[in-house]
Amino acid sequence: MYSFIELQNTINNEIRQLEFGNNPSELYQPISYTIDAGGKRMRPILVLAACNLFSDNIKIAISPALAMEVFHNFTLLHDDLMDKAEVRRNRPTVHKKWNDNIAILSGDAMLIKAYQLIVKAPSKNLAPIIELFNQTALEVCEGQQYDMNFEERTDVSEDEYIEMIRLKTSVLVAASLKIGALCADANEKDAQNLYDFGVNLGLAFQLQDDYLDTYGNPDTFGKKIGGDIIANKKTYMLIKAQELAKGEQAETLKLLITKNSVAPDEKINKIIQIYNNLNIKMLVKDKMNFYYQLAIDSFNSVNVDAEKKSVLKDLANKLMERES
């Protein structure tokens, strides 16, 4: 059984050795630039950890693990372009460092590269692995489209929001776990329980992201508190506040998110005050814990010795305790 650190080192080492191509350099340099920027490498580690539940041979899952990381980074590259984000991991985004066309085309090539890696999965279970990969990739696109649609709307419901983050974030976490299990020839029930673990963990994780933006520790959060508030992002917090605010408070909230005349710090303070009055902090924590508990229930149903499960259990725990 591999420890978390061993899995992490394996992935980091494999990523360092990835070669995407040389010419034309405008096509391939942005791919290396994107993947070399770092990140938690959560998805490929989940692939290996899930594989390791059922097999001592994690080598069979390395290419699929890399596929998930390359795919994830492809979505960041294109999403940053669509969101006009200028900075990612403290460096200019690809469309800022190069240009929009290079971001489009190198992203396309990166998606194809992810396919080159996923088809190296063990041939015995290649068909269900590719099928899940395809379905997941489409769902991530659907999630991004809903996210963009929501920017234009002020009436997004809680259910719609949860479905959007399920598609945009959770299914990729879930697919990483299930693909790792399928690489090790796990049975369908265990593989599906890992998928459900991943979906619910992903939802809890995204809700925590929303929570930390407002209630994170400014010393450890890494970015300025209130970024989502300034951007009028439809987070779980804002959606609940819009749902619960009545009368004058509802009017104030509406003014704060539609008028641009309020100074940023004042806007953050006033909206947090509304959140506090409406007990949003407790609501988002409850919702996080709800999905976290669903995740743990699914994980507990995976039919594997408890000792083998410690890495994934610790990882899930650690993700929920993070402050950044």
Added chain:
Amino acid sequence: MYSFIELQNTINNEIRQLEFGNNPSELYQPISYTIDAGGKRMRPILVLAACNLFSDNIKIAISPALAMEVFHNFTLLHDDLMDKAEVRRNRPTVHKKWNDNIAILSGDAMLIKAYQLIVKAPSKNLAPIIELFNQTALEVCEGQQYDMNFEERTDVSEDEYIEMIRLKTSVLVAASLKIGALCADANEKDAQNLYDFGVNLGLAFQLQDDYLDTYGNPDTFGKKIGGDIIANKKTYMLIKAQELAKGEQAETLKLLITKNSVAPDEKINKIIQIYNNLNIKMLVKDKMNFYYQLAIDSFNSVNVDAEKKSVLKDLANKLMERES
């Protein structure tokens, strides 16, 4: 054995039945809009025709045939965005009808849809089929990047140009033929000869595109003669003219393609005059015929009864006689 018309009807019928998805409509409508716009359906017909050389059962090649058409249309969708093209097949392009972000994301989803179709190829030869599809998809991206790079350059050589059109256009024609053959379990030698037939036919076809833009029959060409000249597109014609023009003629040509002060019709007339003086018409026809002959040589090496080859032979012939 199926006739060309039967293959065409089969493909048109299958394309009509393709379903991409419903929600979010902003993601899926542009995909249907793009694929429904029509076109010659040359690539999927080539897949079926190549399959039919070796097997009476063309059903096994239908999904891969559709994959090639969906992939081709994905490249048109993203290329039109990158090239800022406003019209395709007499309709507004996706980024004009919707917006840039929808063009990026629906294109991504379309590429994934192509993968959903290609993985339905016969499982016996799925591995080499997907490998060729991946390699081809990357090469098409490389070709598009070179094409964009060439727009910024005035010193593109003939060899560089041929390599660019090989990547951007020919390899997809070639892969369509080889994938059709692999679906029918053709041997590697025949499959490779069909690939070489496709590469060279694709080169001849693209050179003919360049030729028709200048020397096409205005009544049947379908668009205005000289579009490439106005856009300063580095066609085979312009590259040869730059290579061969000397002295005063070279100066005139340089002025015409760098200064925007000359009226469009005058620019077209003056550049065609230079082409005529330098005998460019003959040079491009010779080059077309050179690649067409290479194509026919490879095709003749495919070890299949002559009667079975008539559909592809006629198709190649017809492509070279077209006037639009």
